[in-house]
Amino acid sequence: KGRAIAVVNEKGGVGKTATVINLAAVLSRRGQKILVVDMDPQFNATRGLGIEPSEDTCTTYTVMVADEVPDPKACVMATKWPGLSLIPACVDLAGAEAELTGEEGRENRLHRLAPLLDEFDFILLDTPPSLSLLTVCVFSFAREVLIPCQTHPFAYAALDDLLDTIGMVKEEINPDLGLCGVVPTFYDHRTRVSRQVMEKLSADPRFAGKVFGAVIRYNITIAESAAYGKPVVFFRGGSAGAGDYGRLADEVLARRP
Amino acid sequence: KGRAIAVVNEKGGVGKTATVINLAAVLSRRGQKILVVDMDPQFNATRGLGIEPSEDTCTTYTVMVADEVPDPKACVMATKWPGLSLIPACVDLAGAEAELTGEEGRENRLHRLAPLLDEFDFILLDTPPSLSLLTVCVFSFAREVLIPCQTHPFAYAALDDLLDTIGMVKEEINPDLGLCGVVPTFYDHRTRVSRQVMEKLSADPRFAGKVFGAVIRYNITIAESAAYGKPVVFFRGGSAGAGDYGRLADEVLARRP
Ligand SMILES: Nc1ncnc2c1ncn2[C@@H]1O[C@H](COP(=O)(O)OP(=O)(O)OP(=O)(O)O)[C@@H](O)[C@H]1O
Numbered sequence A, B: 001k002g003r004a005i006a007v008v009n010e011k012g013g014v015g016k017t018a019t020v021i022n023l024a025a026v027l028s029r030r031g032q033k034i035l036v037v038d039m040d041p042q043f044n045a046t047r048g049l050g051i052e053p054s055e056d057t058c059t060t061y062t063v064m065v066a067d068e069v070p071d072p073k074a075c076v077m078a079t080k081w082p083g084l085s086l087i088p089a090c091v092d093l094a095g096a097e098a099e100l101t102g103e104e105g106r107e108n109r110l111h112r113l114a115p116l117l118d119e120f121d122f123i124l125l126d127t128p129p130s131l132s133l134l135t136v137c138v139f140s141f142a143r144e145v146l147i148p149c150q151t152h153p154f155a156y157a158a159l160d161d162l163l164d165t166i167g168m169v170k171e172e173i174n175p176d177l178g179l180c181g182v183v184p185t186f187y188d189h190r191t192r193v194s195r196q197v198m199e200k201l202s203a204d205p206r207f208a209g210k211v212f213g214a215v216i217r218y219n220i221t222i223a224e225s226a227a228y229g230k231p232v233v234f235f236r237g238g239s240a241g242a243g244d245y246g247r248l249a250d251e252v253l254a255r256r257p
């Protein structure tokens, strides 16, 4: 069965989307069959994979609000790269939480994607910078959480709330949810702030054995690749970003739950 | 009467909080009386001003959910710096939207702060990276919107949705809401991606005459200052960040609505 990994951090701009699209890209080049599920109403993972959702595309909004989803495979679309598929998001997704107010079991809507676990080796889910219903739905479906942590003080502070929420979900909704690991991002060894946060992460007993050895360095090529709708590994394979995400993929493959 | 300025961009990590605390700090040094209102449940503006909210502190959560707020001045707390006051946020604020479901006029809860407009020259409001109720409340109260735009593709793309929302609020809730301006952030003239986004902003008819001449450069001292609970202008006055926010303050002062 495929591994469903939620990429989450309530702090904004820490590299969630960059991690989803680049980890997906590297894993697909290693022969893994990958599905990216975009659960952010700003649909940056969709954009970052070069896709502009149209009116009649099936999106995660459809999966969330439709009366039923008889065949989730109908929502999966191809990208330019073999082995890398996507269920896109769109701006309507922002309205899903309000539209589902009062609906019984609304936090389990993504279970409609369960049949896809037999079709893919990995399902990577991108989330918005909040711990609202969309993120809870992702936590309900996934079995692992991967936390990008920008090596800045605010991003490290956000981990308290995130761990509380994961604990609550594990108790009340999804006992199988576990921590895949924490990946430091925007790392710059020359700056004291990066080193300080890195030290805090490595010394933090809550993440003992869970901080990836692979560190994603600050690398503007990652931001640049987004302008071309390509993961950095397909945009400039020799860049620092491509190398860092390659090392992360190795570790994720080695850490089966 | 004081100027109420909302600092908003749904995209995460673009420098909203950095802009609120550093613009507030510079303006307070120019003799202006400043109030920062933190409407982000992650309370980074509160943390960035060196304050850790305690159980019995009055916060924006109190302002939002209390039955009444007879005297908003009771919620204002001092910071270490004269002329710079704060209404802090706390993690409970994340629950305000659910707690106010169905409440008539919930989007106008911040009007409870209206008497403070006679006490301060500027009220700067920080927002979370979403266009949910908390941000709508800020839009309902403020008269001006200041948009930090990271010079990366995803942050520029987020402006479409933001302008739509501002338009909707202007029509339905607050006709006085206007655009103070767009300030480019994380700018690095050496990178093509920064220059490309900057060109797009400058050429965009929607922002004609509204893009600040002051540009906030990528400057790691800004992130570092957050670890010490100080705005960069008080942490290292000679840094690039302090200089850039000084120039922004000049322009904001010159652009009365
Ligand atoms: N290691 C990196 N070095 C430089 N830029 C990066 C890096 N990782 C991501 N970026 C860029 O920084 C910005 C923020 O990253 P990204 O959008 O992936 O974060 P996010 O956590 O998904 O944000 P949000 O909270 O808004 O969803 C983007 O413009 C992205 O292209």
Ligand SMILES: Nc1ncnc2c1ncn2[C@@H]1O[C@H](COP(=O)(O)OP(=O)(O)OP(=O)(O)O)[C@@H](O)[C@H]1O
Binding pocket: A010, A011, A012, A013, A129, A152, A153, A154, A155, B011, B012, B013, B014, B015, B016, B017, B018, B019, B040, B044, B127, B128, B129, B185, B186, B187, B216, B217, B218, B219, B220, B221, B222, B223, B224, B226
């Ligand atoms: N010009 C800059 N150069 C370098 N780092 C910066 C700059 N501005 C802000 N930062 C740092 O980058 C991170 C993101 O900025 P900040 O938290 O202010 O953005 P935000 O838009 O408020 O994020 P959120 O969407 O999570 O509220 C923080 O760690 C901050 O200290």
Ligand SMILES: [Mg+2]
Binding pocket: A016, A017, A018, A040, A044, A126, A127, A128
């Ligand atoms: Mg994202």
Ligand SMILES: [Mg+2]
Binding pocket: B016, B017, B018, B040, B044, B126, B127, B128
């Ligand atoms: Mg912020």
